Amino acid sequence: MGPFLVLLGLMCLQASADLDVKFQWNQLDFEFPSENHKKFAVEHEDFIQENNLPLGLEVYENKLFITVPRWKSGVAASLAYVDITDSRRSPKLRPYPNWPAHNIRGNSVPEIVSPFRIKADQCDRLWVLDTGNADLLGDTKILAPPRITVYNLKNDSLIRQYVIPKDQLKEDSFLANIVVEVVNCEDSFAYIGDLGKGALIVYSWKNNTSWKITHNYFSIDPSAGDLNVSGIALNWNDAIFGLALTPPNDNGFSTLYFHPLVSLNEFSVSTEILRDPELARNSYHNFTNLGSRGPRGQSTASFYHSKTGVLFYGLINLNAIDCWSTTKPYTKEYQGRIYQNDVTMVFPNDVKVDQNDNLWVLSDRLPTFMYRKLDPLDVNFRILTAPVSEAIKGSVCETERSIVMDRFKPNAVEKNVETTTQNDLPGSSSTFHMSLILLFITLVLSIGV
Numbered sequence: 001m002g003p004f005l006v007l008l009g010l011m012c013l014q015a016s017a018d019l020d021v022k023f024q025w026n027q028l029d030f031e032f033p034s035e036n037h038k039k040f041a042v043e044h045e046d047f048i049q050e051n052n053l054p055l056g057l058e059v060y061e062n063k064l065f066i067t068v069p070r071w072k073s074g075v076a077a078s079l080a081y082v083d084i085t086d087s088r089r090s091p092k093l094r095p096y097p098n099w100p101a102h103n104i105r106g107n108s109v110p111e112i113v114s115p116f117r118i119k120a121d122q123c124d125r126l127w128v129l130d131t132g133n134a135d136l137l138g139d140t141k142i143l144a145p146p147r148i149t150v151y152n153l154k155n156d157s158l159i160r161q162y163v164i165p166k167d168q169l170k171e172d173s174f175l176a177n178i179v180v181e182v183v184n185c186e187d188s189f190a191y192i193g194d195l196g197k198g199a200l201i202v203y204s205w206k207n208n209t210s211w212k213i214t215h216n217y218f219s220i221d222p223s224a225g226d227l228n229v230s231g232i233a234l235n236w237n238d239a240i241f242g243l244a245l246t247p248p249n250d251n252g253f254s255t256l257y258f259h260p261l262v263s264l265n266e267f268s269v270s271t272e273i274l275r276d277p278e279l280a281r282n283s284y285h286n287f288t289n290l291g292s293r294g295p296r297g298q299s300t301a302s303f304y305h306s307k308t309g310v311l312f313y314g315l316i317n318l319n320a321i322d323c324w325s326t327t328k329p330y331t332k333e334y335q336g337r338i339y340q341n342d343v344t345m346v347f348p349n350d351v352k353v354d355q356n357d358n359l360w361v362l363s364d365r366l367p368t369f370m371y372r373k374l375d376p377l378d379v380n381f382r383i384l385t386a387p388v389s390e391a392i393k394g395s396v397c398e399t400e401r402s403i404v405m406d407r408f409k410p411n412a413v414e415k416n417v418e419t420t421t422q423n424d425l426p427g428s429s430s431t432f433h434m435s436l437i438l439l440f441i442t443l444v445l446s447i448g449v
Contacts, residue, residue, distance in 0.1 A: 019321075019339045019361065019384035019391070023082065024089060027376055028052040028068065030076045031092045033099065041076060046105065048074025053369050054381050056117035056301075057362045059084070059354035060126065060153055064383070066093060066362070070114040070134040071369070077102040078114050079128060097156040104134060104143060111158065113143045116176045117301070117350065123185035125159065126151040129178040129192060137370060146175045148190060148203060160208075164192075164201060168212040172196040176238075177301065179245040181254050181271055189275060191243060191256060193218075198239035198260070202274050211277040217287050220262035227262075227298055229316055230346050232367040238262055242302040244311055245271075246326075257290075257304060257311055257326075264297045266290045266311075266330055291330035293322070301350045305388055307357060310397045312338065314348030314361065321348055321361055323397040336395030344382055357388045 027049045032038035041047035051072035058065040063081045070078055077095035079102070095102055101111035114134055119127045128151070132144035147163045164175070174196035181189045188205040194212075198219035203210040218240040227234040238261035246255045253272040259265060269287045273280050293299065293315070302313035304326070311324045320340035328334035339345060339361075350362045361384045365374060374380045392398045 019344075019359070019386045021344060021382050022084075022385045023064075023086075023091065023383045024379045025054075025381045026090070026379055027374075028054060028381065029090075029092045030080065031094050032076075044105075045074050047076040048072070050374065050376060051075060053366065054362060054364055054383075055366070056115070056350045057352055057360060057383065058118045058120050058126070059352060059358075059360060060120040060124075063096075063153075064360075065096065065118055065120070065126070066383075067115045067118060068093070069116050069131070069136070071137050073135045073138060075114075075134075077112075079112050079118070097151060097158075109144050112149060115149075117178055119178050119180045119190075120153060121180045121182050121188065123182060123188070124153045126153050127178055127180055127190060129175055131175060146173070148178070148192075162203065162208065162210070164210060168199075168201055168210060169194070170197045173199075175201070177241060177243050179243045179256070181245055181248065183248060183252065189271065191245065191271075191274065193240040193243055193258070195238040195241050195261065200240060200258075200274070202277075204275075213274060213277070213280045215284065215287055217267045217289065218258075218260065220260050221264065222262075224262050224264050224298055227317055229367045230319065230342065230365075232371060234367060234371075236262055242299055242313060244302040244304040244313075246304050247306050257302060259299055259302070259313075261298060261300060261316075264292045264294065266293065266324075292332075293335065294332050300348060303351045303353055305353045305357070305359075308388060308392065308397070308399060310388070310392060310399070312351050312353070312359060312391075314351055316347055319345040319348070319363075321345065321351065323392055323395060325397045325399050327399065328396075334396050336392065336397045338391050338395065338397075339384070344384065353388060358385050359388050359391045360385050 051074040052068050054066045055069050056067035062084045064084050065081045068075055068078050079096045080093035081096050082091045082093060104110050113130050113132045115128045115130045117129055128149040130147050130149055132142060132146050134141045134143055145163050147161055149161050150159045152159050173194050175192050176195050177193045179191050186206055190203040192201040200213045200218060201210055220237055220239050225235055227236060240258055241261035242259045244257040248254050253270050255268055256271055257268050267289055273283045273286050296317040298317055300314040300316055302311055304311050309326045311326055314321055319342050321338040323336045323338050325334060345363050347366045348361055348363050349366060352360045364381050368374055
């Protein structure tokens with residue numbers, strides 16, 4: 001009976017999806033207006049290639065947006081995009097909305113300084129959460145106050161900039177994530193996590209004003225501060241980080257799922273509480289502790305997929321992407337492993353699902369970039385993708401809602417069929433697991449079960 005149990009265990013491995021590496025880079029490069037422009041940027045250290053690291057992503061139609069925060073000097077453009085249909089493995093990034101918006105030379109304040117995460121909404125707007133800081137790991141410069149910059153994605157024009165009031169920030173505040181709730185295009189709300197102070201800032205588009213909310217659940221769990229990412233030991237203190245928003249429910253309000261990075265727990269709250277600053281101050285018990293992800297379960301970004309009711313999130317200690325069907329209790333029994341790989345998924349930094357129900361994940365080896373040195377001869381940054389239906393197939397997240405979902409949309413991104421390099425061999429490849437299973441079946445049949 002022993003070999004049969006082992007065989008059964010091997011077969012269960014197939015539940016782990018094989019995300020395709022759509023794009024990858026050893027180092028980022030940009031589409032400069034000309035070679036002379038690039039030469040000037042390099043000579044004047046406006047572009048130091050090894051100092052550019054991708055961090056956040058968003059998908060809108062054929063544009064795959066990528067943020068490149070100014071961790072160090074020499075970031076050419078801190079918000080850029082590539083065309084999803086680009087067949088090149090390592091395409092050059094195009095600045096968004098244009099090169100002048102990123103010009104930090106001179107005395108003028110650039111339109112975009114250093115965003116970490118962005119959000120495209122159903123009103124064809126791109127919300128850019130800008131920290132305003134440059135050279136974060138060096139001689140930090142405050143070029144602009146933290147602010148929200150919003151663009152019209154149909155014509156790339158600037159619609160609005162809103163500066164976060166000083167009384168809603170503290171000295172160590174750091175705004176690193178944003179989600180947007182659209183009641184309608186004229187009545188929308190942005191929810192912004194302050195990972196430095198453990199606070200949530202709510203912005204009303206209609207009233208062009210914001211307010212700060214505090215709660216113990218936004219703060220770190222001191223017992224979860226020890227991290228280890230591929231052998232690099234970290235002691236971080238990042239508070240509220242992961243934000244994922246459902247569409248408005250029948251009552252017109254959404255559910256916000258959230259967690260600090262230094263924490264093992266997931267929490268939730270209705271936006272009915274958050275939209276009313278007075279109600280938020282007096283509704284401590286309306287925030288819910290859903291449960292734990294278990295040991296080494298510290299998580300970065302998350303995303304809620306409305307068609308399946310599945311929450312996706314990255315696990316930085318485990319080089320993995322997990323999922324949870326929100327119709328079930330938040331226990332390990334109902335948390336599934338979507339993908340895990342110690343090469344291609346080192347530090348999953350952002351997770352999104354596009355309008356065609358494709359899951360997208362960006363991994364970027366951030367701790368190595370911050371504390372050591374990235375190898376320019378190795379692949380360091382990857383964007384991986386798969387249809388949601390394929391990603392959750394065979395896992396505990398494959399619910400009735402997901403089974404009836406269209407598995408391949410007409411405009412879905414095609415699977416990458418390029419020859420995979422040795423560095424990209426996926427540890428959770430279904431082909432690899434099938435080979436193991438066939439090999440083991442042969443062994444079982446030869447010795448008898």
